[in-house]
Amino acid sequence: MNLVTEQTATVLIVDDNPANLGVLSDALDQAGLEVWVAKSGKVALERVKYALPHLILLDVMMPEIDGFETCRQLKANPQTKDIPVIFMTALSDTANKLEGFEVGAVDYITKPFQQEEVLSRVKLHLKLYDLAAKLDQKNTLLEQKVAEVSQAYEDLQQMQIKLIQSEKLSSLGQMVAGIAHEINNPVNFIYGNLIPAGEYTQELLHILRLYQQEYPNPTPRIQTQLEATDLDFLQEDLLKLLNSMNIGAKRIHEIVKSMRIFSRVDEAKMKAVNIHEGIDSTLTILNYRLKAKPEHSGIEVVKEYGQLPLIECYAGQLNQVFMNILANAIDALDEYNQQRSFAEIQKQPSRISIRTTMISNEWVAIHISDNGPGICEVKKAKLFNPFFTTKPVGKGTGLGLSISHQIVVEKHGGNIYCQSTPGNLTEFVIQIPIQQRIAQVA
Ligand SMILES: Nc1ncnc2c1ncn2[C@@H]1O[C@H](COP(=O)(O)OP(=O)(O)O)[C@@H](O)[C@H]1O
Numbered sequence: 001m002n003l004v005t006e007q008t009a010t011v012l013i014v015d016d017n018p019a020n021l022g023v024l025s026d027a028l029d030q031a032g033l034e035v036w037v038a039k040s041g042k043v044a045l046e047r048v049k050y051a052l053p054h055l056i057l058l059d060v061m062m063p064e065i066d067g068f069e070t071c072r073q074l075k076a077n078p079q080t081k082d083i084p085v086i087f088m089t090a091l092s093d094t095a096n097k098l099e100g101f102e103v104g105a106v107d108y109i110t111k112p113f114q115q116e117e118v119l120s121r122v123k124l125h126l127k128l129y130d131l132a133a134k135l136d137q138k139n140t141l142l143e144q145k146v147a148e149v150s151q152a153y154e155d156l157q158q159m160q161i162k163l164i165q166s167e168k169l170s171s172l173g174q175m176v177a178g179i180a181h182e183i184n185n186p187v188n189f190i191y192g193n194l195i196p197a198g199e200y201t202q203e204l205l206h207i208l209r210l211y212q213q214e215y216p217n218p219t220p221r222i223q224t225q226l227e228a229t230d231l232d233f234l235q236e237d238l239l240k241l242l243n244s245m246n247i248g249a250k251r252i253h254e255i256v257k258s259m260r261i262f263s264r265v266d267e268a269k270m271k272a273v274n275i276h277e278g279i280d281s282t283l284t285i286l287n288y289r290l291k292a293k294p295e296h297s298g299i300e301v302v303k304e305y306g307q308l309p310l311i312e313c314y315a316g317q318l319n320q321v322f323m324n325i326l327a328n329a330i331d332a333l334d335e336y337n338q339q340r341s342f343a344e345i346q347k348q349p350s351r352i353s354i355r356t357t358m359i360s361n362e363w364v365a366i367h368i369s370d371n372g373p374g375i376c377e378v379k380k381a382k383l384f385n386p387f388f389t390t391k392p393v394g395k396g397t398g399l400g401l402s403i404s405h406q407i408v409v410e411k412h413g414g415n416i417y418c419q420s421t422p423g424n425l426t427e428f429v430i431q432i433p434i435q436q437r438i439a440q441v442a
């Protein structure tokens, strides 16, 4: 619909009677309207192909194509269907008037014409047409605005999800780093002192043995005490005990180190890091879920690390991605095993494989796969959607993979995708550029 202003409004008069044409066009012309004329329905239909009038005055009785047919054709054409049509008919013709409305006319005027009436009806319908066109425009505008607002709302929601999650991640990272820091000192204290403690013990035992050799006949008081204490057992067990304390302290030391590598809160900037360290620290943190327990069998982890250079990245965030993917694999394997018999599990034990490779001089890939239940095509299509989860309420949030996607794709200019053969294998592949300038170019 095009807008009408009264000054520029054009009216097409269609009539086979030259006298009628003359009278009408004079009257409309004097009222300041632009008038086009057509002597038949056929000419009128041709005319509207080149330019659209704002209103059409249409005679009913015409040779060849009559007014009704002309009107039908106008209404059938999307270009002309909105142009208001006013029929011109003889005073007595009620049936004609009805048919006129049926084929889509907005009004009729009767012959012989009353100039005043014609003018006011024409003006009224031009005005109506104009208002309808304006309403149409406003509606379109409103629809656009509604679409914009709902898009903005959706964006906001996504943003909030990401904010909440990154907030959670960073506070979790800070907590892990804090704990690691607090444990670090006392552990180093124990770890550091265990070595001299071992040496002192050895020396004391040595002196004891020397005493026994030099003084083979102890006094009765010592003799009684020696009988009460099984000295040989004590010597042997003390050494074992020190040894296991050593192993324990070493293990705590490793875990603390992993926690620090994992959280990397001190590194808000991109840094070139060894991603194998990141994967290993994540595995250490997840170790309690990989080990065999009375209620479930363990998960074997097979690592196949390629020769990779240092990768420029947000290490803490990338570790979060490894964590999400590995935790999902463990969840999937655990659930799978609950449905499998002991024999089935024995035949095909749970396994997670981690493989890293260079794809080119500029890109590396990390493949993390599990031999769990697999993912069907329908679920695969939704994996990276926020809130998509198949886990019970309280266990899954459905955010792990959507956050991982955001970290890999948006923060690092990389790719992440999943390939799966249901009942056999699920593999997540992360591809990232070694240097971030390459991500910008790509
Ligand atoms: N290794 C996998 N094997 C089978 N299904 C998986 C695996 N990894 C992810 N999924 C599916 O993807 C869904 C979404 O994962 P994620 O975004 O981490 O959310 P969540 O773990 O909270 O459910 C999971 O609920 C699960 O159905």
Ligand SMILES: [Mg+2]
Pocket (backbone or CB within 6 Å): 324, 327, 328, 400, 401
């Ligand atoms: Mg998850």
